[in-house]
Amino acid sequence: MLSHTAFRFIPKASPLIVLAMLASVASPQSERTDYDVDKDGLIEIRNIEDFLAIPDSFAGITLNGSSDGCPENGCIGYELVSDLDFSGLTNVRLPTPFLHQVIFEGNQHIIKNLKTPQLVNGTFGFFESVRESVIRNLRIDNIDWAAPGADYLGALTPLLVDSTIVNVEVSGTLRGQHYTGGLAGVANNSVILGSHFTGAIYAQSGLVEASLGMGGLVGNGENTLIYASSAMGEFILNAVPERNFALGGIIGTTHTHNAIIASYADFTNIKVDLVGNLAAHSPVTIESSYSIHSADDSELVAVVEFYSKRSYQEEAVSAVEAVARADLVCPQKEVDARCNIPSLLHGWHTHLDSSGQHVWNFGGSTELPVVRRNLVFDLADNDEDGVVNLLDRFPENPAAALDFDGDNKPDVWIGACDADCQEASGFVLDDQIELPIYPEAPNDETDFKGGSFALFELWFLFGVSTLGWRIRKHI
Numbered sequence: 001m002l003s004h005t006a007f008r009f010i011p012k013a014s015p016l017i018v019l020a021m022l023a024s025v026a027s028p029q030s031e032r033t034d035y036d037v038d039k040d041g042l043i044e045i046r047n048i049e050d051f052l053a054i055p056d057s058f059a060g061i062t063l064n065g066s067s068d069g070c071p072e073n074g075c076i077g078y079e080l081v082s083d084l085d086f087s088g089l090t091n092v093r094l095p096t097p098f099l100h101q102v103i104f105e106g107n108q109h110i111i112k113n114l115k116t117p118q119l120v121n122g123t124f125g126f127f128e129s130v131r132e133s134v135i136r137n138l139r140i141d142n143i144d145w146a147a148p149g150a151d152y153l154g155a156l157t158p159l160l161v162d163s164t165i166v167n168v169e170v171s172g173t174l175r176g177q178h179y180t181g182g183l184a185g186v187a188n189n190s191v192i193l194g195s196h197f198t199g200a201i202y203a204q205s206g207l208v209e210a211s212l213g214m215g216g217l218v219g220n221g222e223n224t225l226i227y228a229s230s231a232m233g234e235f236i237l238n239a240v241p242e243r244n245f246a247l248g249g250i251i252g253t254t255h256t257h258n259a260i261i262a263s264y265a266d267f268t269n270i271k272v273d274l275v276g277n278l279a280a281h282s283p284v285t286i287e288s289s290y291s292i293h294s295a296d297d298s299e300l301v302a303v304v305e306f307y308s309k310r311s312y313q314e315e316a317v318s319a320v321e322a323v324a325r326a327d328l329v330c331p332q333k334e335v336d337a338r339c340n341i342p343s344l345l346h347g348w349h350t351h352l353d354s355s356g357q358h359v360w361n362f363g364g365s366t367e368l369p370v371v372r373r374n375l376v377f378d379l380a381d382n383d384e385d386g387v388v389n390l391l392d393r394f395p396e397n398p399a400a401a402l403d404f405d406g407d408n409k410p411d412v413w414i415g416a417c418d419a420d421c422q423e424a425s426g427f428v429l430d431d432q433i434e435l436p437i438y439p440e441a442p443n444d445e446t447d448f449k450g451g452s453f454a455l456f457e458l459w460f461l462f463g464v465s466t467l468g469w470r471i472r473k474h475i
């Protein structure tokens with residue numbers, strides 16, 4: 001098991017080392033008198049210098065020691081207002097601040113071309129630790145990070161705790177030692193929505209056998225929920241291990257329960273079982289997802305209608321099909337009579353975003369199903385248990401969120417819900433998860449939304465900016 005020491009903050013080894021090159025091009029920050037020009041409560045990050053100046057947030061949300069221009073009660077986070085291109089900059093040492101109760105809004109901007117020299121830090125990511133925070137609408141392109149000694153490595157952060165990641169896309173190469181994930185090294189009590197990794201993760205075979213997790217999105221997952229997300233790419237190994245306990249296309253190792261819903265891994269891997277390229281092992285519940293782990297078309301694809309194995313459960317509840325790649329390519333709708341297995345994607349239409357748009361796009365007759373990239377997620381969380389209303393089957397009760405089989409008995413407790421909380425909830429934990437019963441897919445799947453989406457999005461964004469944000473109960 002992962003010990004609690006994993007989440008202890010590691011003191012920073014060195015003071016902030018700002019790029020030497022930047023010193024000559026930076027404009028004097030003292031001229032800046034308004035840090036929130038558009039008055040949305042988010043301090044504008046205009047360039048790399050601003051980005052590198054984001055401080056640890058425990059003492060408040062400021063930049064260069066100032067929050068001038070923020071609302072009376074202070075700012076609630078930061079927002080990118082331009083792309084940040086690190087290409088040509090060498091020997092970059094990021095300050096990697098702690099984000100605590102912060103919104104980091106990417107505004108669809110791109111942070112790109114950051115290459116690191118060999119790092120010796122114990123942990124590495126854009127943010128040293130992300131707690132009770134939201135990172136959203138961000139692209140990170142073409143990173144190339146070598147941290148062969150890092151215990152925890154993730155593009156966003158090595159440690160994601162009690163946080164939500166929304167609409168984040170990362171591409172690049174990661175070389176870590178232990179817990180490594182395309183988004184986060186370790187994710188604890190967190191939710192990942194509409195987020196994707198494309199690239200390569202290096203793993204040494206000796207470490208694979210030592211069960212140190214590496215995953216396309218998350219190296220090690222604890223009470224984490226992943227929805228409408230994907231990982232594409234490959235694990236690169238220097239030798240073939242005896243067994244693979246540790247490499248998963250979405251999540252590597254799992255401690256306590258994790259859930260993967262309406263997601264896919266097309267991530268080259270070795271010696272996995274059918275479900276094992278989504279997560280390396282249980283406890284995990286997987287619904288309406290698929291995995292491909294072979295670089296060629298010769299091997300079978302795992303199509304997971306439903307799979308659930310909790311830590312105390314001896315037998316998995318499982319509805320998993322091993323099919324040829326062509327069988328997964330074929331369907332253009334959920335029930336497609338033209339295909340070898342007409343009902344292969346049974347139940348997949350039930351997964352929606354906050355606008356009612358379907359998560360899955362089944363594509364044409366020569367394309368694999370993919371998760372749509374323009375999904376919208378309302379972060380409202382009435383019971384403040386960390387699981388957004390959209391995915392919370394008990395949206396007014398903070399003790400539980402998941403009930404896959406719909407029997408109104410929670411399948412797992414929320415990670416933060418202790419014995420007293422469980423007792424007070426009035427719930428009895430489900431002792432036998434059954435296969436979910438899905439409604440029939442609509443006959444005419446032109447009902448699927450997609451084309452006329454822009455109007456809703458405008459309305460939605462307006463609604464959000466009017467009502468403000470919620471990050472758990474702390475903000």
Ligand SMILES: [Ca+2]
Pocket residue numbers: 035036037038039040041042043044079
């Ligand atoms: Ca702003």
Ligand SMILES: [Ca+2]
Pocket residue numbers: 381382383384385386387388389392394395401
């Ligand atoms: Ca909730």
Ligand SMILES: [Ca+2]
Pocket residue numbers: 383385387392393394395396397398399400401
């Ligand atoms: Ca709940």
Ligand SMILES: [Ca+2]
Pocket residue numbers: 402403404405406407408409410411430433
């Ligand atoms: Ca149940």
